[in-house]
Each structure stands twice: as structure tokens, then as C-alpha cells.
Amino acid sequence: MEQAGRGLAGLSKSYDPKPIEDKWYSKWIEDGVFKADPNSGKPAFSIVIPPPNVTGSLHLGHALDNTLQDILCRTRRMQGYEVLWMPGTDHAGIATQNVVERAIREEGGDRREMGREAFVKRVWEWKDEYGSRIIGQLKKLGASCDWDRERFTMDEGLSRAVRRVFVELYKKDLIYRGKYLINWCPRCLTALSDLEVEHRELDGRLYSVRYDFVDGDGSVTVMTTRPETILGDTAIAVHPRDERNRHLVGRRVAAPITGRVIPVIEDNMVDPEFGTGAVKITPAHDPNDFLVGLRHDLEQISVMDDQGVMNENAVKYRGMDRFEARAAITDDLRNLGLLLDEIPHRHSVGHCYRCNTIVEPYLSEQWFVRTRPLADEDVAAVNSGKIRFIPEQWTATYHQWMENIRDWCISRQLWWGHRIPAWYCCDCGKITVAADEPASCESCGSKRLYQDEDVLDTWFSSALWPFSTMGWPDETPELEKFYPTSVLVTGFDIIFFWVARMIMMGLEFMKKPPFRDVYIHALVRDEHGQKMSKSKGNVTDPLVIIEKYGADALRLTLAALTLQGRDIFLSESRIETYRFFLNKLWNAARFALMSLEDAEHDIDEIDYGELRVHDLWIMARVSSTAEEMTRLSDGYFFGESSRLMYDFVWGELCDWYLELSKPALKGEEGDARKRATQSVLYSVFRDVLKLLHPVIPFTTEELWHVFGYGDTIIGRSSWPVPRDVPGGDAATSAMECIQAVTRAMRNLRAEVKMPPQQEAPEMRVRIKDSSIFDSIAKNEGLIRILSRVNRIEFMRDDAEKPEKSISYITGSWEIFFPVGSLLDIDKEIARLRAESAKLSKEAERISRKLSNKNFIDKAPAEVVEHDRAALADAESRIRRIEENISGLR
């Protein structure tokens, strides 16, 4: 596999990722490059992977997330850090239970018939299959995780951490159990936290219903969007300071349908401006009403069962689905003359984030985390700068949520997950909470105990991920070395679900925040900006892209499109753009390798005495590019750094340097020049490959070995540091001149439609500015190569300008392209006139500016100077163009 020395080594004419990627990934694993040593003396850099769900396969969001993490890890390794990238997967309780249930149903089975034990066994089988599929996909992408450390949120170690945390929080009274109104999914048959409910606007109806006073004297009208909950009404409420309605307080009405006699009460929750100012109170089916019910000690009457079907409290509607019941009750109210009005009404309705069923506020016994005390610490950590969000704007989003946080319902009525470590006593009924199954009830000593049937919210275990994966609650070398982690890379969609809760748990149990930086990236959308989803059918499988374009092309595309705070619209044409870049790089390397094949000398020795302006220029440019890359990398500027390399390689290295180096490499300038140029080329490519390696590890690894830069892999080489290039600055200025002159010459050639391969016989350059005469004239050879001109004549300012030429004119120099009788004089005059007119407009604008006293007084001196120079340049150009025009006539 190792290439001995340099050579084309069968480098294909176009870039083909297929033979490269698997080969190098295996080699990296074999060499143990990704292994993290907690006993290392190097500074630590650590990241925990946001564990993908074991529900299915990776999507482009994962590809982005992991590409960015990989770029950071690979860069830091080259910069001398001991890097731990902790990999693993999440059991994803409700999501995984749902997909496995569906699979079982498709086979004609049923979870309940199977029983809990058999079902859980089946989910583990699923986890083994899909978990390893996901890991395989991450490897295809090139992720440099320390795979020996792979963890799963339900493996033994992490389960132990979960139980420990539960017990400790319970002992601190930060976990409690109680009967509350929670969000219930009637399809998944489980409680959900507030976050797991997605609110969506729906078109509903707002019904006005009449409630008659039991004393027969009048009525009160209330509005509702959910007439079926009338069956659970236990009060009518008005605002205490509502003049219109306060006389009603204390009277009693008969609820429609049920005839239940209920009081009119007063409560601040009521908005006196809405409708009639009176509201029906259903404590068992509405979160607000629930709180009102607690304040007024109202009866809580559930009218539905756990599947959203009307129960025994629903009298004649019993057995109807909740929406069926709504229609039936509306009809009945209408027939009874109690339905006074009915208007269309758009309102927001909660849906289950996993199955999209409309959730039901439902009264049940659940476990909760008391979040307020934990949240206060979190906010303090972010405010004090211990945790930094990047981009910063997410700090505000985070705060807003933390400040309004409510208790977190953590119990789920599922089978797949961490069973709640709480046991109930058959004798005294008390609860024993313990990390391991208790032998007896801690209250009465009874041995007759049974464990809580419920499992924990999946996010409870992922909240512990940064330290549970490192061996907590044991004190391990990993925790010592790598906690807190350096940065968390994730999408904004799980800031609340995951990031906030990790901060809570990290601060509570480790006394340190779990990460220093939180880099929040955008969402990957399709080319039209649509969110990718299975139902829209616009999901792109990263593996399909990798198969077609290669992992490096996908990685580079994602990185280049990652600009802070913007969603990524991904399309194949964009991937092609970066795939073309890889081909360009590949061919540039091919060219370099061809040119190095006969290099016999010590190629690492650069003979500075033999270097020309373009050699010094490219070396200086590599150095400043390396410096810039370090800065961009430190600041998480993924898009900017990828584009910087793209522009440097294509726009400078390939477009200019490789072209300029050709004569020397062909030996046209002598052996010493050839050797020096070979050395420069060799040195430049080494740094370019290193700088690109974090983004395109496979391609750079392959080329690294073909170039023969060392026996070890590129990931073990060191990150380029800026180098002082003697004469580099002067060379850079000279090159700017050369580039400008060259562009002008090409322009003139195109003007007369001279084919690019046809060598122009002669160009004349009249240089007005004597300070640049040398840097241009001295480099005649370079300009000739780039412009494909046989002969260039340089003239001082006082020289006669040539006849019958078309011209390109700047303030400092003029280029004449003699075309003799071929010249269409009228056309050339028209062109120059247009040019002159454009310049006049420009000159007029600047001169207006310069005649503004305020501008001269207040603008910085260099700006004024810049404009003066610009005006002088424009005026000089106009003058020369006019001279030219009169000369042509």
C-alpha cells in the first residue's frame, strides 16, 4: 500500500474516489490513528458524538453534523492535541418502539401478544442490526471516532449511570411522582413531555354554548373548541374584576347534556375580553383548567380513556372516538337549542412528534424532574461565559426557553427504555427508589415489591452522555482527561431536548458544564429549501451520494455550504461543483508528480538563489493561507475555510503557479532552475494536502503517499504554520502587476478574436510608472508564457506609441497590440470611446466627492488619498485613450 517514492503510480486521468476510500479507512483503523489515550501528555480535545437514533439509517443532517466534527478532530490531531471523539448510538425509546412495532404488525404480529420480554428482545435484535448499519455509514463518511469506545445509551455502564442519577435526584427531591395533567398520545399510549408535542395550526370551529342557571333565572354563554369536554365540566369561571360578569359568581348552572350542577367561580386566568368573559372549566382535559381546578379544589372528571375513546363518564357517548363524540355532542346541543353560534376558528393543536396524532391532555400518575433549580444554574453558566453558543444568536433562544421552563415529565408508558428504578410495596404502598433492586421495602420492610412498569424519557439518558460515556460514576482517566468536552456540534432542533438537559445534568453531577463551546449548525434542506422528510419523498441518502460522488465530495460540499446561521440547500449540481474541484486537485497533483519523476536531488532542499518571483509568491501565499486557515478553523468558519482552499488551489496554484512553473520544469531554464522549481512544487503540495486533509481526508491521504511525503499517514503529520519567505512581499506585489498585465493582454487577444493556441507575434507595453518598470520588464518571460505572445517590447513613458494598434490603458501602463491593416479602425474608436465615457462618469463621481469639503475634513486620510489616486488614474487613462483615438484617425 505504501508508495515508495514519487511517481505517477498509475494515477488515473480523472479523480475516482472508489479505489481510495475503503482502503485508507481500513489503514487508519489498523494504525490506530483515532485512538484516544487518556494518559497522554498532550493537551486534550474532545467531542462526544450526538448519538444517532437506532431507528434507521443516517440522513444528510447526520452527514453534516459528523463531517463538521470530523474536520475539527482531524485538525486538532494535526495540531498536536490528544483527540477523543466518542462515538455511539441512542436507543430512542418511543421512536424505536414504534418502528419495531410497525415491523411486527407487518408480519401479522402484535406487541401485546408477544409480551414485554419477547418484545424487548426483538428490539435489541433490531438495535444490533441498525446500530451497526449506522456505524458503518459513519465510517463510509470517514468519521475518525475512537470506535473501541463505542457506547449505546442502554448498555450496562450507561444504565448504571441512569439509575444513579435518578436515585440522587429523587433523594434531593428533584424528582417526584404525582397525578397531573400531562400530554398523552392516544396512539403511542404514553405520556409525552411538553417538548415532544408539536403545535400546528388547524382549522377548527368555535362553538358558543348556553349553560342555564339551575334556579331557572337566565343563562351564561361560554365558548369552546372542544364540545366533547363539556362532559367533564366542573365549573364556569369569570375574572374577579370583570364588572360584566362578577354578579354571576356563586350562582350555579347545569352543564348541558350531563345536567351536572356546577358553580360559577372567579379566577385570574380568565381573559374578560374574550367572548362573553365566562369560560367553562374542565380540569381533566385542559392544562389551564387543571390549574384552576387545583386552586378551587374542583373535581377532575376524565371523560376519555387512554386511547381517546369516551369512557363511562361520557354517558351515552361512551365508546365513541373523541372526534366522533365531538360531532355527536355538537348535534345534540344544536337540537337542544343550546348551541347559540358556531364560527370557523383557526387555532394551534398539539401533535405527537413521533406519530403526528393529536395529543390529549390526560390525567395520570407520572414522574417529573423539578427543573427550576437546575435551570437557574444553567443560565448562570451560559451568562458567565463558561458555555458559549456559536453562532451567538442561539444564546437568546436558549435563555428564553430556560427562563420559562416547566417541570419535565420523564416517565413513558413504553417497554423500550430504562425501566424506572422505583419499587412499590404491596403492603404499605410506599415507594422505594434504588439503583439496584431492593430486597425489601424501605418503609415497612416487606419483601413483596413490584417495580414501576414505566421507562424513562429517552432524553433522560442522553442528558448524561458527555460523562456517562466516559465511565461515570466511576472516577476514570477518561473523565479526568477529557471532561469537560471541548465543543458540542449539533443542530438547533435539539437545543432544548438535548443541549439544555446535558448542561443541567453536567452541572449537577460533574459540577462542570459538559462542554465549552456549542456549535449550532443549520438544517440540510433540499434544493428548493424544503425540509427533507420521508412523506415529501425528497430525502437524499448520503450513501447514495457517496456512491456516486465519493465521501470527500460530499464532505467538502457540506463544509463549504456551512455558513454560520444559514440553512443549507443541497442539490446534486452543488455537489458536482466540489467534485470538479477534487478532479482539479487530482490533476494538479498528477502534473506535479509528472514533473517530479526525474527529481534526483534532495528535494526538500530549496535553493533560494534560484527562485523567481512566482516561486516566492506562491510560497508566501501558502504561508498566509495556512495562517488564515488556522484562524478560520479556530472560529468554526467551516464554509469560509473550505472556500479559501478552493480559491487558493484553483485560482492561484493551478491558474497561475503551475502555468508559470512549466518552462522551468521542462528544463528550459537550466538544471538548477528545474531542481529549485521541483522543490517548491513539492513543498507547496505538502502544505496544501495538509490544509485540505481535515475536509477531504481520503483524497489527500492517497496523494500524500503518491508524493511520498513520508511513511506515516498524513493525519499524523503536523499542521502547517506560517513561514517567513524572504522577499515574499515584494514578489507578491510584482505578481499582482504581472497578473494585471497578463489579463489585459488576454483581453486584447480576445478582442481581435485570436485563437488561444495561436501565438501572437508581438505586444508592446509602455510603462508610465517607472517604479514598476523593472518588476514588469524583468518578468517578460512569465508574461509571454501566460499571454502566449512571441515577443514583448517594453518601453519607457517617453517612447512613441505604435501605429495601428488596439490598446488597453491604465494609469500606470498601456498595452498595444499591433494588428496593422487588420484593424477595424471605426470599431476600435467606438470601443475606446465607450471606455472613455465610462471613465469620465467615474472621474466625475470621484471629483464631486473630492470637492466636498466635509469629505476632505472628516474622512480618514487614506480614504481621501485613495480617491485622489483613483481620480488621477481615471483622468490619466482618459487622456491616453483620447490620444489614442486621435492617433488612429
Add this chain to the structure above:
RNA sequence: GGUCGAUUAGCUCAGCGGGAGAGCGCUUCCUUCACACGGAAGAGGUCACAGGUUCGAAACCCGUAUCGCCCACCA
């Protein structure tokens, strides 16, 4: 109802105080010995609208409009 973001070339987006940039697409020319997945040269924009600050605004501030995201106990 509240927050945040967006509005710049046909498309996707950079630029965030000193007279507008990239990629793709488009036009013209070119298979030259690294690359046609390429090269060279072009065309194309009152920087959403209306005010303000400033010597100077695409950029900063205040509105307006449109789009998008998130949050919310909208009966």
C-alpha cells in the same frame, strides 16, 4: 400573541461603513503535451420598500411588506 432570521446577478448564496463578489446557468472562442470534471474572454444587479444617522449606507438605526423557523396555558 411573542422571539429570531431572511430579502444582493436567472438560481443558490458571500459581503455587513469607503461605489458589487463567488459557484452554477448564459454568450463567444479553444480538445495547447495536468485537468473539457478543462482553459480564455464576456453579458448580467436603482443590493425588498420608505425614512433616519453619516463626508459617505448593500452594510448601522426606525418603520413597512413578503417569506421562513422557533416559542406560547389563542377558551
